Amino acid sequence: MKNSSTNIITSGNIRCSRLLSEDGSVTVFPGQAVDPSTQIAYRKIWRKHFLMNVTESLGIASDENIRDFLTIKEGEFVSAGEVIAKRGGKKNQVITAQVSSRFLGLSSGNLIFETDPDDIENVIAGFPGVVTDVVPSRGAFLETIGSYLQGKWGNGKKGQGILLSMDMEKGGIFGQDNITVDIAGAIVFANTCLDPDALRSSVKMSPGGLIFGSLPSSMLSVAMKMPFPIIVTDLIGVGRLSDPVHMVLGENIIRFAYLYSYSCGIQNKQKPEIIIPQEEYVPEGESLLKKLKKGDQIRIIEGFHGGELGIVVELLPGMENDSEALSDIDRIKVCIDQNTEVVLPLSNVEMIHVK
Amino acid sequence: MNQPQDLARTVLYLDIGTVNTRVSLFDYRDQSYLFIGAASAATSGGDSNYSIYSGVVDAVRKLERATKRRFLDQNSNFVIPMKLGITGVDQIGFSYTCTSDPRIALMGLTRTGSLQNLRNLLANTGIRPVVEICAADGLDISENIDRLLNADPRIVILAGGTEIGAEKAVYRLGEILMLACKSLTREQRPEILFMGSALAGQQMERVFSKISDFSYAPNVLEIGSIGHSSLDSLLSVMNRNAEKQVLGLKDLVERSKTTGVPGEFAFGRSVRLMSRLIKENQHVLGIDIGSDHTVVAKAKNLDLSLEVLPLGMGKRITELLNNFELSELQSWIGFQIKESEVQDYICNKSVYPDLVPGNQYSAQIEQALTRFVLKKCAKEAGMNSILRDGSLGMVLLCGSVVRNVEDPGDSLLIGMDGLHPFGAVDYFLDMNGLTSAVGALAQLNPILISHIMNASTFLNLGKVITPYFNQKNSKIQDGKKFMSVAVRDDAGNVRKFDVPRGRIYRIPLDFGKNYELDFLKIPKEVSIPGVRTWTPLGFKSGCFGIVFDTRGDALELPKDRTSQISKLKFWKDELGPWTIQPS
Numbered sequence: 001m002k003n004s005s006t007n008i009i010t011s012g013n014i015r016c017s018r019l020l021s022e023d024g025s026v027t028v029f030p031g032q033a034v035d036p037s038t039q040i041a042y043r044k045i046w047r048k049h050f051l052m053n054v055t056e057s058l059g060i061a062s063d064e065n066i067r068d069f070l071t072i073k074e075g076e077f078v079s080a081g082e083v084i085a086k087r088g089g090k091k092n093q094v095i096t097a098q099v100s101s102r103f104l105g106l107s108s109g110n111l112i113f114e115t116d117p118d119d120i121e122n123v124i125a126g127f128p129g130v131v132t133d134v135v136p137s138r139g140a141f142l143e144t145i146g147s148y149l150q151g152k153w154g155n156g157k158k159g160q161g162i163l164l165s166m167d168m169e170k171g172g173i174f175g176q177d178n179i180t181v182d183i184a185g186a187i188v189f190a191n192t193c194l195d196p197d198a199l200r201s202s203v204k205m206s207p208g209g210l211i212f213g214s215l216p217s218s219m220l221s222v223a224m225k226m227p228f229p230i231i232v233t234d235l236i237g238v239g240r241l242s243d244p245v246h247m248v249l250g251e252n253i254i255r256f257a258y259l260y261s262y263s264c265g266i267q268n269k270q271k272p273e274i275i276i277p278q279e280e281y282v283p284e285g286e287s288l289l290k291k292l293k294k295g296d297q298i299r300i301i302e303g304f305h306g307g308e309l310g311i312v313v314e315l316l317p318g319m320e321n322d323s324e325a326l327s328d329i330d331r332i333k334v335c336i337d338q339n340t341e342v343v344l345p346l347s348n349v350e351m352i353h354v355k
Numbered sequence: 356m357n358q359p360q361d362l363a364r365t366v367l368y369l370d371i372g373t374v375n376t377r378v379s380l381f382d383y384r385d386q387s388y389l390f391i392g393a394a395s396a397a398t399s400g401g402d403s404n405y406s407i408y409s410g411v412v413d414a415v416r417k418l419e420r421a422t423k424r425r426f427l428d429q430n431s432n433f434v435i436p437m438k439l440g441i442t443g444v445d446q447i448g449f450s451y452t453c454t455s456d457p458r459i460a461l462m463g464l465t466r467t468g469s470l471q472n473l474r475n476l477l478a479n480t481g482i483r484p485v486v487e488i489c490a491a492d493g494l495d496i497s498e499n500i501d502r503l504l505n506a507d508p509r510i511v512i513l514a515g516g517t518e519i520g521a522e523k524a525v526y527r528l529g530e531i532l533m534l535a536c537k538s539l540t541r542e543q544r545p546e547i548l549f550m551g552s553a554l555a556g557q558q559m560e561r562v563f564s565k566i567s568d569f570s571y572a573p574n575v576l577e578i579g580s581i582g583h584s585s586l587d588s589l590l591s592v593m594n595r596n597a598e599k600q601v602l603g604l605k606d607l608v609e610r611s612k613t614t615g616v617p618g619e620f621a622f623g624r625s626v627r628l629m630s631r632l633i634k635e636n637q638h639v640l641g642i643d644i645g646s647d648h649t650v651v652a653k654a655k656n657l658d659l660s661l662e663v664l665p666l667g668m669g670k671r672i673t674e675l676l677n678n679f680e681l682s683e684l685q686s687w688i689g690f691q692i693k694e695s696e697v698q699d700y701i702c703n704k705s706v707y708p709d710l711v712p713g714n715q716y717s718a719q720i721e722q723a724l725t726r727f728v729l730k731k732c733a734k735e736a737g738m739n740s741i742l743r744d745g746s747l748g749m750v751l752l753c754g755s756v757v758r759n760v761e762d763p764g765d766s767l768l769i770g771m772d773g774l775h776p777f778g779a780v781d782y783f784l785d786m787n788g789l790t791s792a793v794g795a796l797a798q799l800n801p802i803l804i805s806h807i808m809n810a811s812t813f814l815n816l817g818k819v820i821t822p823y824f825n826q827k828n829s830k831i832q833d834g835k836k837f838m839s840v841a842v843r844d845d846a847g848n849v850r851k852f853d854v855p856r857g858r859i860y861r862i863p864l865d866f867g868k869n870y871e872l873d874f875l876k877i878p879k880e881v882s883i884p885g886v887r888t889w890t891p892l893g894f895k896s897g898c899f900g901i902v903f904d905t906r907g908d909a910l911e912l913p914k915d916r917t918s919q920i921s922k923l924k925f926w927k928d929e930l931g932p933w934t935i936q937p938s
Contacts (some may be wrong), residue, residue: 022543022600023542024543025542043543044543045507045538045543047501047504047505049501075537104500104537104538105534107530107534112497112500112534153702216695217695217698217699217701218698235703236699236702237703
């Protein structure tokens with residue numbers, strides 16, 4: 001289908017879609033701040049199912065209801081060793097789960113469990129931003145402010161790092177000479193790469209990613225195998241970075257950049273993206289108060305809402321609210337769902353930061 | 356019989372492809388429907404953010420400019436019915452190929468009973484089921500759940516039993532499906548179509564309507580797979596599924612006040628219809644080369660075999676390179692080019708599927724690729740026998756890659772090289788993308804179909820006679836006299852021709868006129884499958900007259916590039932330019 005324009009934003013509001021190719025489950029909500037690794041949506045199946053016959057093990061008679069002996073409910077997760085059925089009285093017997101699994105249901109006196117969950121499709125944010133719109137069953141739109149480039153081809157990987165440039169005065173061709181410790185963890189951009197061995201060797205330095213203006217088609221299969229993201233911005237063939245692309249990348253050297261390309265299935269209709277947020281994304285720091293901001297996702301450690309997830313709606317630093325009994329304690333107001341907001345001591349929550 | 360005033364005066368047909376949306380206009384004038392014109396625009400909705408309706412509007416607006424008429428109002432709604440003679444449209448039909456495989460799973464009691472009926476039903480759409488769950492296989496419930504879930508179906512069709520039995524066995528199948536649904540989130544659950552007994556249907560509906568989208572159709576075992584109600588139910592489910600997948604399709608249904616059909620089904624129906632119009636017991640072969648997939652439809656005496664193959668000239672184009680060497684492809688390109696440049700073009704095309712060949716060089720690369728698509732189709736769709744035994748009577752070439760050529764001779768050569776069928780075969784080219792229109796409008800407006808099928812809907816490229824002989828065993832050398840024929844026109848004038856070996860030998864004739872061909876002399880080692888050489892062969896001349904392809908049983912190009920290029924040029928020159936315009 002038509003995708004006739006390539007977007008390049010030198011500086012401004014960036015809006016990216018993160019959508020599944022088919023209906024699935026969306027895990028974010030409008031207003032939520034997301035990390036690069038935050039899962040936006042997924043489609044999951046349980047690959048393996050197995051039966052467990054408890055009728056014989058517990059000696060359940062045909063006139064007895066098997067459900068009366070179960071200690072688990074349909075849809076519940078069970079860990080290995082957990083009791084799943086028991087019989088009291090004289091024949092005190094217990095049946096435990098052999099492997100961790102989920103209880104799916106009953107069929108002809110057999111318990112059916114499922115294991116090996118597999119995300120057949122998983123969409124992550126890929127950059128720090130805020131969810132502005134949710135597309136039901138598909139995903140969400142994320143926004144941030146900064147610079148943005150759409151590429152032409154990507155190898156289906158995602159990554160991040162400090163943006164660095166090859167020496168463009170020497171032709172800007174990525175080769176064996178450029179494989180130094182400097183590129184470790186960095187996103188490096190160059191005009192092109194003509195040596196497949198240079199790409200292979202670069203793996204040793206674990207770059208955050210590579211951006212090329214062009215890449216010959218014969219190199220694409222090598223690029224596909226690289227464990228880090230590679231994005232081609234202008235041409236499949238031999239060429240260089242176009243001026244607008246070079247300008248945007250050049251202006252953002254030593255800033256944090258995020259590379260995002262969808263896996264190369266037939267469903268993939270989206271162009272790979274290079275996102276350079278204006279505010280540098282700071283990985284998790286020491287102080288939770290400094291780190292937390294409105295919209296962040298947290299988990300409540302204990303208490304009535306223990307284990308539940310919530311969103312920070314207000315930060316309440318200790319010394320600024322003397323009227324409250326717990327005024328010397330830093331607190332936050334957390335929204336658990338549409339109708340539930342609670343104020344909790346900061347130390348009673350932990351930030352959810354999936355990596 | 357319908358009176359003219361009851362007929363739709365203006366009919367629009369929309370074909371929403373993966374890359375292009377095409378709109379065709381038909382008018383009822385002077386007691387007959389006429390094809391007026393067509394327009395194309397890029398299919399919108401590339402990344403799920405945009406509606407495909409925007410591409411439809413673009414295409415219709417183009418047609419409006421070309422015909423100086425209005426079909427849409429200022430809010431981009433279709434004006435239905437027609438007003439004041441030049442505004443609006445009376446009837447709209449559409450087909451779509453912009454969806455991916457609906458991944459249909461079949462569940463039945465026996466492989467030869469209910470599953471066979473379901474398989475036959477599905478064959479009307481060219482779709483192969485992603486999995487078949489058969490109660491008679493004896494697998495336990497967990498294994499069947501694994502198989503069903505790992506196939507990740509979007510539609511499940513369940514059938515089994517007659518109207519008066521086997522309910523319990525059907526319920527056991529239903530249990531597998533119910534547990535599989537429970538394993539998935541609501542959004543991921545497949546749509547269910549039940550085609551079993553009415554009694555079981557009520558029970559199934561009671562259970563499954565709470566779990567997923569459920570619909571019920573008459574028992575497939577009772578009415579068979581060719582029943583209209585079964586097919587209509589299947590198409591309805593497929594349409595609903597497509598509406599969920601493609602943003603804007605539902606909008607199009609509402610605004611056009613009609614329901615579409617899958618493009619593959621429309622194409623198949625059209626080719627099936629054509630099999631009625633040619634000589635009895637001969638096959639019609641329709642090949643529609645698309646961006647994402649290629650549809651191959653074979654039909655003989657209304658018996659259709661439809662295949663949808665994952666071969667395309669768009670995003671999938673790079674996958675073609677898995678089937679042959681780049682050097683093989685290069686050998687079919689008629690100018691000096693490096694392999695790496697060919698590969699670069701293919702990769703760029705995979706990124707930009709709407710790329711149109713801007714010069715003869717890129718056109719030749721695409722035409723070379725198309726030859727390999729046809730070869731692969733012949734292999735995948737099991738066409739070897741009809742290409743060799745002379746039962747193939749007609750080849751219809753469709754798709755923008757064969758339509759958008761500078762010279763229709765290129766399309767004819769693509770067909771001759773790619774398929775290389777033996778016998779006497781008429782080649783037709785779908786110049787206006789109307790094959791699917793015939794299939795999609797057949798039910799909506801059969802009169803329109805009868806009228807446009809009478810006219811020259813497709814461009815008759817010509818009859819190609821390909822004798823079978825083994826090049827190595829033949830005593831006659833290339834270029835020497837091979838066989839003698841005589842062509843007699845309507846007025847009784849007879850011209851004799853000596854056909855040389857190893858050539859493409861064209862006899863130019865007046866386009867659209869009837870002729871008779873007599874075989875005067877044929878060597879013993881040569882046969883023309885399917886042709887009775889002792890009696891005259893009547894035919895209608897195409898725009899290349901009649902063509903003899905005496906290149907032998909295996910098309911082989913020389914080894915060195917210079918000879919390859921000159922050979923390709925020689926063949927093209929022998930076929931000659933398209934000098935005879937259709938009348």
